[in-house]
Ligand SMILES: Nc1ncnc2c1ncn2[C@@H]1O[C@H](COP(=O)(O)OP(=O)(O)OP(=O)(O)O)[C@@H](O)[C@H]1O
């Protein structure tokens with residue numbers, strides 16, 4: 001039984017919750033360790049899940065101590081933010097949607113509430129109600145903190161991936177002395193084509209390239225904007241003294257380009273190999289196929 | 296029997312990212328209705344042009360995809376709507392190479408050539424709606440014996 005009843009003084013509901021969290025730390029952690037959120041993330045041992053749960057209980061107690069149960073920015077939460085982010089990320093990787101993660105977080109509340117209710121069985125009903133409310137609010141704030149953390153993680157991740165995609169999707173490959181190639185992948189929007197152009201021009205300069213092959217096998221749609229970006233890149237490369245060859249135009253895309261009325265004013269070849277063959281021929285380094293010989 | 300599931304939709308066109316969704320949806324819907332690869336590519340490309348016009352010239356809007364079925368033939372209709380400035384001279388806008396910006400001016404006229412049916416309505420000051428329709432080519436089937 002709460003000791004303060006002995007001196008005839010009821011603690012404030014939030015401080016009651018704090019004391020409860022301290023007192024029942026072990027039991028709460030044991031129950032949470034069996035909840036999906038902790039059980040599926042901390043899989044090495046159950047102790048690990050219990051320890052992780054205790055960290056969260058302690059953070060809640062600290063927030064209750066500062067009477068900031070409604071404040072997601074309360075200092076007490078700072079210690080668990082990273083752990084919550086890792087847990088959320090692990091659940092997303094397991095294929096859960098944000099909503100599903102949110103309901104797993106919500107499932108942490110009932111076990112704690114039941115414990116609180118049984119602890120305060122003999123307390124005046126209105127005091128129990130006030131404490132329950134404080135606990136509910138506190139658990140709601142925890143959910144908010146977890147979701148905020150997950151969202152900002154997700155945002156950072158997608159920003160990072162976008163940047164990575166831009167860079168990764170434009171590796172310039174040196175195919176031969178004086179011949180570079182860029183395999184273009186995905187949507188060639190304005191930002192991407194700017195990156196493509198810069199990367200390619202740098203490679204042309206660095207490698208003294210005379211031929212630059214733009215392979216569009218991985219570009220799903222060639223519309224007038226994509227065509228315009230391609231032609232700008234071709235024109236810029238030409239100014240640097242390199243001739244461009246566009247390769248990888250699939251038959252369906254070729255037909256579409258014709259109907260669209262686009263005039264790709266550039267040398268095109270069906271495949272990257274054909275484009276390289278053309279460049280080598282122009283450079284005077286024909287590869288003689290030992291079996292077939294020259295045609 | 297084809298169903299409209301996953302074909303009919305109304306998608307917003309407010310950002311470059313939305314253009315990606317539009318293309319993806321049209322590609323999937325066309326594949327589902329049985330369009331061949333060339334027809335799919337044409338339809339997606341036309342949608343890409345029209346959706347970009349909705350975004351760039353019309354200031355944003357939406358695309359509505361509808362499943363058409365007539366005498367056993369499957370069709371896909373795409374309607375692009377915006378409440379932008381509208382087009383004062385449709386003939387000019389539809390001519391190859393005309394652009395009021397710095398594009399190639401091939402989007403509208405090219406899209407018209409990529410589809411079976413093309414219809415444009417525009418009121419200056421009120422907005423623009425472009426509707427295009429494509430039908431799945433029906434392979435000549437041997438007649439069923441009576
Ligand atoms: N939804 C629209 N609202 C207002 N004006 C439009 C709209 N769609 C097209 N236009 C006008 O018609 C012109 C021609 O369109 P079109 O798509 O052919 O060329 P573009 O968009 O300028 O260049 P691009 O070749 O890159 O598409 C545009 O420049 C614009 O003035």
Ligand SMILES: [Mg+2]
Pocket residue numbers: 344347348398401402403
């Ligand atoms: Mg256009």
